[in-house]
Amino acid sequence: MKIQQRILLLPGWLNSDPDHWQSHWEQRFGYQRVEQADWEWPRRGDWMARLDEVLLADERPTFLVAHSLGSQLVASWAEHSQHAARVAGALLVAPPDTEAADMPPQLHNWRPIRRSRLPFPSITVVSSDDPFCAFDRAAQMATDWGSRLVEAGPYGHLNTAANLGQWEAGQALLAELLSVPRE
Template sequence: MSEVATLILPGLGDSGPEHWQTYWERMDPSCRRVHQAEWDAPRCVDWAAVLDTTVAALDGEAVLVTHSSSCALVAHWARTAAPEHLARIRGALLVAPSDPEAPVYPPEPTGFAPVPMERLPFPTIVVASTDDEYVTLDQARAYAHAWGSEFVNAGALGHINSASGLGEWPFGYALLQRLRAGPAARPG
């Protein structure tokens, strides 16, 4: 079987050059970004279709590395994806899940709310910050509980994005390595 791919799923606006997701792409050849046609006013269904096409084209398994709105994207995609596509996902690192029902969430994206609160069919880790303006720690913990995820409180890191100044973010990369090394996920 081929190497486990790492699919980078940025949130709204894509991830710029100083975002930890971009650092990971530069330092790790197994990391590749899933490019969306619309980053600023996306429809969740369109993002899910691109993710599904990407997963369908894989030669082997993948770990998903999401940020912000892409956490909700994965929850929506998992509800409708074919079992053989879900079986290709070894795990997902769900970082800084934003709350699309919160007042600060931008109005342009559509279809991300309500976030599905159902167990995900592969191992997941939710990483949240104590001072994220786009989700409360309690809401992030509720997502983790509903999704069957391990919950990691990363401390005061804001939205865990470029503004957080994390560079290569070794702490998060170690969590990715755990998911990569874990047993292959199977639907069920």
């Protein structure tokens, strides 16, 4: 009997609205969104504990699909969790620069950015004109995480405002991660 993998969606600050590509993927493919207790004032430790809780509820190998602050969640969680081996890969989209001076005060507890190498394969997708992270900063995060960097072009924060719909290019990147053999 083949064990199927599971895919968890990790939205960023304020969650992903109904027109966000993550919401489309949730509806179309049945991926599980990790709900957080507080989307407005996200506490890094609380979000990490919630990811552990959801991850431990299912034995299947798991892939993480993170947007924005969800990408920072993956980096922070992987650095501290004893359960990182349960993750088979991660698609990290539009990581914000939470160390930037103009970040909203709600995100200050996400400093410093965790930069340890991730213990699983990952792809980091960034836009050339993301208002929440300069390209060079995002590229450095991807390098630090040991993640393959993919430049998506000028799509802002790769969110609803970018009109990505089902975001087929993102689906192709996830399919690529799903095909990486586990060690």
